[in-house]
Amino acid sequence: MNTLNNKTVIITGGNSGIGYATAQEMKARGANVIITGRNQAAVTKAASELGVNGLVADQGDLKAIDKLVADVKAQHGNVDVLFINAGIGAFLPLHVADEAHFDSIMNVNFKGAYFTLNKFLPILNEGASVIFLSSVSATTGMPGSSVYSASKAALNSLVKVASSELAAKKIRVNAVSPGPIQTPIFGKMGMDEATQQGMAETFSNRVPLKRMGQAHEVAKLVTFLAGSDAQFITGADYVVDGGVGVNALMG
Numbered sequence: 001m002n003t004l005n006n007k008t009v010i011i012t013g014g015n016s017g018i019g020y021a022t023a024q025e026m027k028a029r030g031a032n033v034i035i036t037g038r039n040q041a042a043v044t045k046a047a048s049e050l051g052v053n054g055l056v057a058d059q060g061d062l063k064a065i066d067k068l069v070a071d072v073k074a075q076h077g078n079v080d081v082l083f084i085n086a087g088i089g090a091f092l093p094l095h096v097a098d099e100a101h102f103d104s105i106m107n108v109n110f111k112g113a114y115f116t117l118n119k120f121l122p123i124l125n126e127g128a129s130v131i132f133l134s135s136v137s138a139t140t141g142m143p144g145s146s147v148y149s150a151s152k153a154a155l156n157s158l159v160k161v162a163s164s165e166l167a168a169k170k171i172r173v174n175a176v177s178p179g180p181i182q183t184p185i186f187g188k189m190g191m192d193e194a195t196q197q198g199m200a201e202t203f204s205n206r207v208p209l210k211r212m213g214q215a216h217e218v219a220k221l222v223t224f225l226a227g228s229d230a231q232f233i234t235g236a237d238y239v240v241d242g243g244v245g246v247n248a249l250m251g
C-alpha cells in the first residue's frame with residue numbers, strides 16, 4: 001500500500017473537486033493534509049468536513065503565496081508532497097479573447113502555479129513529490145480553449161525542466177492530465193444548468209468509455225505519484241481521460 005504516513009501534503013485548490021477528493025484520499029493514507037483555496041468560508045467548510053488543515057491563499061497573488069509558505073513552515077514545518085491543483089476554466093474564441101481573459105487564466109493556472117513551486121522550494125524535503133494538475137487540453141485543440149490550453153501546456157514544459165533541475169535533491173515532478181471530469185468547475189464558468197448538461201452529454205459521447213470521469217479517479221493517480229510506489233517516476237505526464245486522447249478515426 002502506498003502509505004503517506006507522517007507526510008506533510010499541500011493541496012492548492014483543495015476545497016472543491018479534484019483537490020477535495022485528493023485531500024480525502026491522502027488523508028486516508030495517513031498524510032497530514034493542508035488544503036488551500038481563495039475563499040475563506042469554502043476553505044473552512046471543506047477543511048472541517050475533511051478533518052484536515054485549511055489555509056486561505058489566492059494562487060494568483062504572489063504575496064499570498066509568500067504568506068502561505070511562511071504559515072506552512074511555521075505551523076507544519078517542511079513539505080513532502082506539493083499538489084499544485086488550483087485552476088480556473090474560461091473559454092473564448094480567439095477573435096473575442098482580450099487581455100483580461102488572457103491575464104485572468106494565466107495568472108492563476110500558470111504564473112501562480114509556477115511561483116507556488118518556486119516559493120515552496122526552500123521548504124520541500126529531499127525526496128519530495130510535486131504534482132501539477134494539467135489537462136488533456138494541453139495537447140488537443142478544443143475551440144475556445146486557446147489560453148486555457150496554453151496555460152496547461154506551459155505547465156507540462158515546466159514539469160520537464162523542474163524535474164531535471166530538482167533531481168539532485170531527489171525531488172520528483174510530474175503532471176496529471178485529466179480529460180473531462182465531473183466537478184464544480186463547469187458551474188463556475190457562468191453557464192446555466194441546461195448548457196452544462198448539454199456539454200456533459202457532448203463530452204460523454206466523445207469519450208470512448210462513454211462517460212465523464214469522477215474526481216476520485218484523478219485523486220487515485222495523484223496519490224500514487226505522491227508516494228514511494230512512484231519513486232522512479234519523474235518528468236512524466238499521465239493522462240486519466242477515459243481514452244479521449246486516443247482520437248480514434250472510426251468507431
Ligand SMILES: NC(=O)c1ccc[n+]([C@@H]2O[C@H](COP(=O)([O-])OP(=O)(O)OC[C@H]3O[C@@H](n4cnc5c(N)ncnc54)[C@H](OP(=O)(O)O)[C@@H]3O)[C@@H](O)[C@H]2O)c1
Pocket residue numbers: 012013014015016017018019036037038039042057058059060085086087088089108133134135136177178179180181182183184185188
Ligand atoms: N474538471 C475537469 O474536467 C478538468 C479537466 C482537466 C483539468 N482540470 C484542472 O483540474 C484542476 C482542479 O479543477 P476542478 O475541476 O477540481 O475544479 P474546481 O472544483 O473548481 O476546483 C478548483 C479549485 O481551485 C480553487 N481556485 C481557483 N482559483 C484559485 C485561486 N486564484 N487561488 C486559490 N485557489 C483557487 C477553487 O476555489 P473555489 O472553490 O473558490 O472556486 C477550487 O478549490 C484545475 O487546475 C483544472 O484546470 C479540470
